Amino acid sequence: MKIAVDAMGGDNAPEAIVTGVMTAKNEFPEIEFQLYGKEDEIKKYVTDQNNITIIHTDEKVTSEDEPVRAIRRKKQASMVLAAQAVKKGEADACFSAGNTGALLAAGLFIVGRIKGIERPGLMSTLPIIGENRGFDMLDLGANAENKAEHLLKYGVLGSFYARNVRNVENPTVGLLNNGTEESKGSEVTKKAFELLSEESSVNFVGNIESRDILNGAADVVVTDGFTGNAVLKSIEGTALNITKLLKNSILDEGIKGKIGALLLKNALGGLKDEMDYAKYGGAVLFGLKSPVIKTHGATKPEAVAATIRQIHIMLDTDVVGKLTKQFEEEDTQN
């Protein structure tokens, strides 16, 4: 198992990335890591050389770079080299905490799509509150627009991931809509409802509303990239604001607040832990020929280790290989 790592991507690179790799290395001695980036900077955090190869490059994609242009022009960027390694078969998967748009472009243009999947979707496992399990949602923004046919594929892709990677037996699939009734929605969601209803490989449970997804309305939530992006960022923004507000309110209470917070330390800590979906790994650009994962930009070593754990399962279960095989078979039948 070989994983290509963009060691220079994200706010805390390379420290958080390399430190996370070191943690995961202890857990998975069978993984070989290729770290792309500035050798002298990376070396500072490599505590054990075993199974580590550093491939030096000075160039990197920044968060300000225009995605497609960066991928085309910065041929020696750490992110581009990591994707190239996957393309050439020198690595089985890659991940980066850098520029999301650029990683999507690298995935599409360098690693490439599975035949039959026109629009890979960006997918994350998000927390179902109070249940210690998650649900998969896609597309979270790989596409600014989607057709009903894409949404159907997302149902298939999400089911595949939930079944293989998260071990959910018969994952339920819900279509995000502006009401639960069958007649609800835009032209795209109405058509997608029909297509998903007819698809035998998908355990479709109908329309669901964004209000209910954190309650576990479905194991897989299917939506277009524009709406998915807006919903994910709404959840993040709301959770962040409430936490901040609570903290400030507690501080305003002075000594009383300090004692109260101390007594509720476990309760408040549990809240934070519950909302932290980095424990499930990063966002997969699903529908590519190999796993390409986006780790959160402000990522910490633990989140990097979680991403490696996720990639390990993806490679171990060969979820992408199975997916490719199924779509190739469908392609032959048609």
Place this chain on the structure above:
Amino acid sequence: MKIAVDAMGGDNAPEAIVTGVMTAKNEFPEIEFQLYGKEDEIKKYVTDQNNITIIHTDEKVTSEDEPVRAIRRKKQASMVLAAQAVKKGEADACFSAGNTGALLAAGLFIVGRIKGIERPGLMSTLPIIGENRGFDMLDLGANAENKAEHLLKYGVLGSFYARNVRNVENPTVGLLNNGTEESKGSEVTKKAFELLSEESSVNFVGNIESRDILNGAADVVVTDGFTGNAVLKSIEGTALNITKLLKNSILDEGIKGKIGALLLKNALGGLKDEMDYAKYGGAVLFGLKSPVIKTHGATKPEAVAATIRQIHIMLDTDVVGKLTKQFEEEDTQN
């Protein structure tokens, strides 16, 4: 000032509705209320007959009714009669806590659109966290699909409301998008960006992300009805789940949790109050010839009173009259 009230709409009708009217009546002795619904049930909660007229009807729209059909067939429903009163000029505004779709249909088909506004938008004032002020967002779901031209109108409508009703001097208008860069988005948002940039009556601040709206990214947030609906319900769902989770975590801590919660009573109460946007009133179907307001279905008397306060300002400032005049003038010029 005459307000037509659907006394039978919502989960707690008619008690919550009539009790809320009674509260508002003390605050605004100049308002005459017309209460539509079952006379004997309404009477139970009328503590003072002054300025109250009950118009008896046995029929009502239920939450299960198909909206357009309900409005067409249930001619004697309390909601329909309230909208009819506005149409006939017997009332200046109406509100209901009942079936949202039916109220939208009643607004469009009975009260009618302002000439030049093709697609009225459903608009609420939502809280900016920690700032004791709000922002207006539309469309929250009156339409399942919108064109760029509709989004332009929402910018104009939202500015009008913020300026007149909320007294914001030069309200900033943001376009909800999947990134802040100008080049981002779907065909609709790209076109809307252009149109909003060119509109001199709108203080357009560009694209904003749903993550930032609760932080006050703009005074007016413009989006299509599908996305707006999904974002609003995400915010509600996340806030509700976090609150529930916090409550359960505190209960799990036993006596320690009880004491901690007691010490943090103000802080936790402030959190709830901060997120409660019913204090700003209900959702306006804005772009109609008269104010038509949807109050939350699970509404309490205080929220009904807040809605009446909101309608009072809308009538007092003649925001709808001014809006009509502006669009009529534009219509004449074109």
